[in-house]
Amino acid sequence: MPAAVGKSLRAAAVLSVAVLSFLVCLLLGSVRHLGSGHEDLLDEELASLRAELNHQLSQRRQEILPLLSPGRDKELSSAWDSNLWGELTRGSSTSAAGSPLGCGALRDMQPLEVLGSGYTKLVVKVTLAGGEPVALKMVNENGIDMGKCVEGFRDTHGCRQLVSYKLSKEVVLLHRLRHPNIIKLRGHCAGDAGGRVTVILEQGNPLQMLQLLQSPWEDRFRVCLDLVRLLHFLSRSPLGSVALLDFQPRQFVMVSGELKLTDLDDASAADTPCSRHADCSLQFPHRNFTLTCSASGVCEGLNEKMNIYNAYRYFFTYLLPHQAPPGLTHLVERIMNVTGELKSGINETLDAFEHILHLYQSGLHLDQLPPSVLRDYNVTRGMTTSGNSEYHCWPSYSQQGCVLSVHGAREAAHICNSHSQCTSFTLTGQKTWAGRPLATFRSSFSLMVPDETSEVYVKKSTAV
Ligand SMILES: Nc1ncnc2c1ncn2[C@@H]1O[C@H](COP(=O)(O)OP(=O)(O)OP(=O)(O)O)[C@@H](O)[C@H]1O
Ligand SMILES: *[C@@H]1O[C@H](CO)[C@@H](O)[C@H](O)[C@H]1NC(C)=O
Ligand SMILES: *[C@@H]1O[C@H](CO)[C@@H](O)[C@H](O)[C@H]1NC(C)=O
Ligand SMILES: *[C@@H]1O[C@H](CO)[C@@H](O)[C@H](O)[C@H]1NC(C)=O
Ligand SMILES: *[C@@H]1O[C@H](CO)[C@@H](O)[C@H](O)[C@H]1NC(C)=O
Numbered sequence: 001m002p003a004a005v006g007k008s009l010r011a012a013a014v015l016s017v018a019v020l021s022f023l024v025c026l027l028l029g030s031v032r033h034l035g036s037g038h039e040d041l042l043d044e045e046l047a048s049l050r051a052e053l054n055h056q057l058s059q060r061r062q063e064i065l066p067l068l069s070p071g072r073d074k075e076l077s078s079a080w081d082s083n084l085w086g087e088l089t090r091g092s093s094t095s096a097a098g099s100p101l102g103c104g105a106l107r108d109m110q111p112l113e114v115l116g117s118g119y120t121k122l123v124v125k126v127t128l129a130g131g132e133p134v135a136l137k138m139v140n141e142n143g144i145d146m147g148k149c150v151e152g153f154r155d156t157h158g159c160r161q162l163v164s165y166k167l168s169k170e171v172v173l174l175h176r177l178r179h180p181n182i183i184k185l186r187g188h189c190a191g192d193a194g195g196r197v198t199v200i201l202e203q204g205n206p207l208q209m210l211q212l213l214q215s216p217w218e219d220r221f222r223v224c225l226d227l228v229r230l231l232h233f234l235s236r237s238p239l240g241s242v243a244l245l246d247f248q249p250r251q252f253v254m255v256s257g258e259l260k261l262t263d264l265d266d267a268s269a270a271d272t273p274c275s276r277h278a279d280c281s282l283q284f285p286h287r288n289f290t291l292t293c294s295a296s297g298v299c300e301g302l303n304e305k306m307n308i309y310n311a312y313r314y315f316f317t318y319l320l321p322h323q324a325p326p327g328l329t330h331l332v333e334r335i336m337n338v339t340g341e342l343k344s345g346i347n348e349t350l351d352a353f354e355h356i357l358h359l360y361q362s363g364l365h366l367d368q369l370p371p372s373v374l375r376d377y378n379v380t381r382g383m384t385t386s387g388n389s390e391y392h393c394w395p396s397y398s399q400q401g402c403v404l405s406v407h408g409a410r411e412a413a414h415i416c417n418s419h420s421q422c423t424s425f426t427l428t429g430q431k432t433w434a435g436r437p438l439a440t441f442r443s444s445f446s447l448m449v450p451d452e453t454s455e456v457y458v459k460k461s462t463a464v
Contacts, residue, residue, distance in 0.1 A: 046154070053153045053162065060165035067172045067239065067269075101187025101200045105129070106136070116206050118250070120145040120166050120265065125203055134186055137170070137199040139163045161195030166265040168197050173264040176238050181230035183253065183262040204253030204260055213318060216395045218405055218432055219257070220319035221360075225353045226259035227252075227311050232350045235304040239269040243303035247310035257433055272299040282306055282342075284313065289342050304346050312339040323395070327365030331356050361434050363407035373413040377457040384426050384454040387446030391421040397432075402441040405432045409457060412439040416459065429453025 108129035115123040115135055122140040127133050139146060139160055149159035167188075174185035184202035212220060234242040244251070244267055251263035274280050280291040280299035289309070292300045316339060324332045335352050338344050359365045390401030397403040402419070406412040409427060416422040421443040429452075430438045448456055 049153050050155065050158070053155060053158045057158070057162055057165070060162060060169075064165065064169050064172055067169065067176065101128075101134075101189075103189035103198075105187060105200065106189055106198065109136075115203070116250075117143065118263070119143050120163060121263075123262075133203045135201045135203040137167060137201060139167065139196065157195070164195050164197045167199055170264045171197070171199055173239075173267055174199075174201075177234070177242070177264070177267075179230060179233045181226045181233070181258065181260055182264075183255075183260045201262070202255060202260075204255040204262065207249050207252045207254055207259070209249050209318065213322075214395065216397065216405065217323045217325065218360075218434055218436070220322075221324075221356070222257065222433055223259045224311075224315055224320050225357060227315055228346070228350050228353045230259070230261060231304070231307045231311060232346045234267075234307065235301075235346045237269070240271075241301070241303040242267050242269045243306050244310065247307065247314060249314060268303070272302050273297055274299050282309065284309060301345060305342050308339055308346060308349060309342055312336070316340075325360065325365060327368070328356055328359060331359075357434070361436070363411070366407055366411055369410055369414050371410060373417060374410055374457075376417070376460055377409075377413055378460055379409070380448060380456045380458075382450060382452055382454070383448040383456050384428070384451035385424070385442070385445035385447070385456055386449050388440075388442045389444040390442050391419070393419065393441065397438055398440075403438050404441070405434070405436040406439045407436055409455070412441075413457065415439070416441055416457070422459075424456060424458040426457070427455045 105128055106126075109126040112125045112127060112133070115125050117123065117140050120140060120143055121137050122143070124136050124138070125133060126136055141160075143163075145163050145166075146159055149162055150156055153159055168190070171185065171188045174182065178184075183204060186200040186202060188200055189198045190196070207223075212223065234244070244261070246263070246266035251261060251266075253260055253262045272280065274293035274297060277290055277293045280293050280302060282289040282291060282302065282305060287309070289305070291302055291305060294300045316336060320332055321329075321336060331352065335349070335356075338352070339349060388401070393402035393404065397405070402422075404412075404415060406415065406427070412425050412427060416425050419441060422441045423443055424445065425439050425441045428438050428440060432438065
């Protein structure tokens with residue numbers, strides 16, 4: 001194993017340095033075969049295993065073809081489709097039109113750390129020759145998918161090819177399903193006869209549910225809103241209505257505060273055929289639903305409804321109700337009820353979320369706060385404070401003191417009045433994703449210093 005590869009490694013959280021280096025070797029094609037372990041098998045046994053594996057390989061190919069040219073009898077309609085298909089099946093080291101990065105982009109990359117791994121795939125952060133960080137997805141040689149396949153077929157090379165079809169499927173899906181809440185496909189490399197496929201993606205950070213649970217409501221709401229925008233898109237995507245069959249927080253990453261779907265190999269655009277309503281049941285651990293069987297013999301909105309209920313049970317229940325702003329709780333409760341009971345579709349759900357966002361951004365939910373709360377404060381514009389005595393509040397945007405997002409001075413004054421330690425606050429020029437200013441609350445300060453973007457509000461009764 002080349003020492004140079006090891007040298008550039010930083011702490012690899014999950015796998016050891018050796019494993020990562022080994023993977024990079026695989027990626028670069030310098031390691032050909034793992035032990036194939038079929039010494040103890042008879043020739044005819046091997047032949048029948050090989051036939052079965054070939055059968056599965058061709059099945060996987062058949063699954064991908066309709067994704068390339070939907071609605072058009074398996075013919076590769078566009079040049080891009082046939083290009084991509086050729087590359088993914090035969091291997092090629094040039095980049096396809098529309099996918100700017102190809103195998104060449106990986107030549108002088110620096111592996112940095114393992115970002116995550118699952119049953120099928122391993123994801124590694126690397127920097128490309130130009131210094132740009134990206135995420136590379138490849139077959140997880142130590143994953144359960146590879147393990148089971150090799151155990152059954154005794155053919156590492158064939159199994160890697162089989163598992164690689166999941167990556168190929170993901171490339172095709174990522175190409176067709178472009179949306180701000182789906183991870184951006186930067187390119188791919190289907191490098192060699194080994195059938196290895198490497199997907200080059202925008203780099204994100206795995207969704208940290210525990211960390212998110214402790215974040216301000218505004219950030220948790222954003223994740224749910226992003227999810228609903230994604231599901232709205234998926235319900236009417238270029239491939240039809242898409243269901244995420246394996247819907248878990250670990251299929252998502254965050255890129256600068258935005259939620260993005262990264263695991264698409266379990267996405268399905270298939271309809272569920274039916275002859276009666278009872279054929280259209282949606283089963284979850286604590287809840288079953290029966291949907292309508294349409295006149296044309298398909299379960300109506302099954303994919304869309306499956307996604308909505310999963311969003312409810314994996315995301316909304318944990319992220320949405322807790323600490324919602326008082327003026328919005330009734331709307332949040334309504335969303336919880338309507339999605340938890342599958343009483344409406346994704347259109348109405350998206351409308352309900354966008355309505356909450358609108359109220360929250362415009363401050364309309366604060367109607368009951370009297371403007372008179374500001375009369376207790378003396379305002380100085382173009383200043384900030386120094387020599388502060390801070391106190392803690394929850395959930396603060398800053399570890400040191402009490403920093404909260406507000407609609408404006410009125411809401412901040414209301415908050416300051418409700419904190420016994422608070423004697424002054426500053427509206428800073430900093431804004432949250434929703435465009436709301438951050439306010440810093442404190443018990444005292446020693447002096448004001450000029451700062452164009454800030455305003456200092458001092459409680460009159462305690463003014464310094
Ligand atoms: N673009 C990315 N940036 C950062 N981390 C990522 C990215 N893509 C994936 N990951 C991380 O890598 C993990 C594995 O990726 P992925 O879910 O595609 O593999 P998988 O084998 O299908 O996983 P699973 O068995 O959970 O379905 C993800 O859970 C995620 O935490
Ligand atoms: C859902 O349906 C299955 C199969 O019919 C049944 O076994 C299960 O008990 C039902 N669950 C609930 C929560 O009703
Ligand atoms: C929705 O509201 C109804 C009536 O108040 C209640 O019985 C039901 O449990 C609620 N469902 C959810 C999922 O919150
Ligand atoms: C949802 O909205 C889209 C337009 O965004 C519309 O075409 C579609 O028919 C709506 N679906 C339902 C079930 O109302
Ligand atoms: C308000 O601030 C000004 C200086 O900006 C100061 O002169 C005045 O005394 C303050 N008023 C009160 C009531 O604190």
